Amino acid sequence: MHEASALLVGGTLTAVDAVMTGQSLHALNLGGGLHHGFRGKASGFCIYNDSSVAIKYLQKKYGARVLYVDTDAHHGDGVQWSFYDDPDVCTLSIHETGRYLFPGTGNINERGQGKGYGYSFNIPVDAFTEDESWLECYKTSFKEVIKFFKPDVILTQNGADSHYYDPLTHLSATMKIYKEIPKLAHEMAHKYCEGRWIAVGGGGYDIWRVVPRAWARVWLEMTNKDISGPLSKEWLDCWQPESPVPLPNEWDDMEDIYEPIPRKPEITEKNALTLEKVLYPIRSSKQTAKSNEQS
Numbered sequence: 001m002h003e004a005s006a007l008l009v010g011g012t013l014t015a016v017d018a019v020m021t022g023q024s025l026h027a028l029n030l031g032g033g034l035h036h037g038f039r040g041k042a043s044g045f046c047i048y049n050d051s052s053v054a055i056k057y058l059q060k061k062y063g064a065r066v067l068y069v070d071t072d073a074h075h076g077d078g079v080q081w082s083f084y085d086d087p088d089v090c091t092l093s094i095h096e097t098g099r100y101l102f103p104g105t106g107n108i109n110e111r112g113q114g115k116g117y118g119y120s121f122n123i124p125v126d127a128f129t130e131d132e133s134w135l136e137c138y139k140t141s142f143k144e145v146i147k148f149f150k151p152d153v154i155l156t157q158n159g160a161d162s163h164y165y166d167p168l169t170h171l172s173a174t175m176k177i178y179k180e181i182p183k184l185a186h187e188m189a190h191k192y193c194e195g196r197w198i199a200v201g202g203g204g205y206d207i208w209r210v211v212p213r214a215w216a217r218v219w220l221e222m223t224n225k226d227i228s229g230p231l232s233k234e235w236l237d238c239w240q241p242e243s244p245v246p247l248p249n250e251w252d253d254m255e256d257i258y259e260p261i262p263r264k265p266e267i268t269e270k271n272a273l274t275l276e277k278v279l280y281p282i283r284s285s286k287q288t289a290k291s292n293e294q295s
């Protein structure tokens with residue numbers, strides 16, 4: 001366990017070096033993203049927290065200010081608590097509310113402590129949240145938080161367990177979000193960080209229909225490729241015989257993979273309100289700065 005977990009951390013550190021030395025603009029370690037690991041304590045399928053180690057490494061070796069963005073359906077607790085009092089690391093986690101889901105944390109009011117107060121952002125979305133509302137939370141918060149924090153580098157955790165098919169969580173996203181997640185991260189990296197973007201994997205428990213397509217999307221985005229339409233016949237022929245469920249034929253999901261969600265308007269409204277509350281401090285400080293300028 002130690003050796004396998006240490007190797008995963010080494011993979012993320014290698015990605016960090018590739019990006020920070022300028023060898024690559026972006027780097028991806030799909031084996032990383034073990035965001036529940038704590039200092040001295042394994043948790044939630046995670047032994048060592050490669051992102052936490054990598055962020056510390058980015059600070060010590062490169063003096064970098066890091067924005068960590070976590071789109072796994074579970075709260076990125078290990079990374080958040082590791083840098084909770086550090087104003088040079090900003091964490092943003094968008095996850096299913098901890099009400100009925102591990103690890104139970106990730107509330108709006110977890111904003112950091114001491115000097116780190118105001119550098120921890122949590123957007124807990126309601127169970128059954130669908131693409132549109134999820135993407136509104138993701139895009140708006142990412143754009144506003146990065147504008148506020150101005151990092152040197154972005155580290156994204158790409159857990160693929162917010163999909164409707166995921167057996168562990170209760171969100172209702174589709175492949176749409178897995179196309180948009182890396183697309184915005186890529187755009188923001190070029191806009192604010194001269195391209196410096198490190199991505200890691202994370203959770204994802206529909207290993208047949210969701211994870212391969214979602215993680216391929218991260219790589220496709222990083223390498224400036226866009227693909228839609230049918231999946232490769234070679235891949236389908238290789239894995240359909242092993243899969244307990246029929247594999248999808250296309251990169252995108254069909255429109256009817258689930259029945260309409262009855263509470264959609266309420267969920268959308270609740271998430272919008274959550275987003276507003278989370279971003280209120282950086283929006284109001286901007287307002288204050290503006291009115292000071294004017295007066």
Ligand SMILES: [Zn+2]
Nearest residue numbers: 025186195222
């Ligand atoms: Zn690029």
Ligand SMILES: [Zn+2]
Nearest residue numbers: 072073074203
């Ligand atoms: Zn997860």
